[in-house]
Amino acid sequence: MELTTMKSEISLERLEAIIDAYGASPMRWPAGERAAAEALLAASVEARSLLADARMLDGMLAAAPVEAPSDALVARLMAARPRGAAAPAGPARPQGFFRELVASVWPYGSPVLPAGALAASIMLGVALGSVSEFTVIDGGLTASASEEADTDDRLIALALADITWPEEWM
């Protein structure tokens, strides 16, 4: 959108500068000066004489080659298009008898899942602890406090890591 004030008249020098920059076609001239420039052209032979050279250059520039995008480019872009969140709004997925029963008893979600996850994580922790004990004994080494802290830091960093796009995608 061009926010310009309309000029009612312009000088021959200004018209020459406009043609010098934008060429012979009024369509390319600054919107705010177009009407005044066209009025000057209509009224002055001298003004019209400025157009010939610019028309010639415009004609040559129009010869510059241009090709439509290849089918391969269109295909590559369609293949790379986002597909994620486009879940069509359809009928709700039918739930099994067990899920319906759980939903009727715990309408805000069953505590079974979080409880199960907690139990599983405790068991995993115990198992990991046992494994690391064996490793330490086998190797005849004693894990230092700083090594444990380092491992914890890395695990926390891994868990909290942001998903970032590669730089070339931004």
Added chain:
Amino acid sequence: MQEAPDDELVAAVAQGDGQACAVLMERHLGRIVALARRMMGNQADAEEIAQEVFLRVWTNAGKWEPGRAQFGTWLHRVAANLCLDRLRRQRSTVDIDDLPDLVSAEPGPDRRLEADELAARVEAALQELPERQRAAIALSHYQGLSNTETAEILDVSVEAVESLLSRGRRQLRSLLATEKDELLRSRETSA
């Protein structure tokens, strides 16, 4: 979908709507390839640039704020910046002897300038312009953007755009002086 405004299509692209992607490409891809072609001087680079532009659209569609900017102008800005970046990188590696020679292809006086030959020479002349002059001419003359839009994309004042255009056209006139004479001669012959 064909009539939907760009902002709606971009929102649909963010939701993974393939038809919206197709309509956006149908509407804008050709113009972006054309802009990049004027800037880079060959179709392969132009398509690579256009691909990068649209991959950014696919990636950032969810962040697009409707009404904040014209989508078409934003695409031109991204494309122009990618072209200028690539040209700057190429400039440091291009050998001056590899540049196309306008004079070497000069036809004899009795030969009419064929359309393909003129097209190649005009494209070569555009490539001889300094990058920002070329960008101003590509955006304003070829893409038909207003001087305000061109100034916004190139991050300069409207007066600076006008100066870039004037200098660019003056240089093109000089680079294409031989071609102009040939065209005038062939017109006189055919008249």
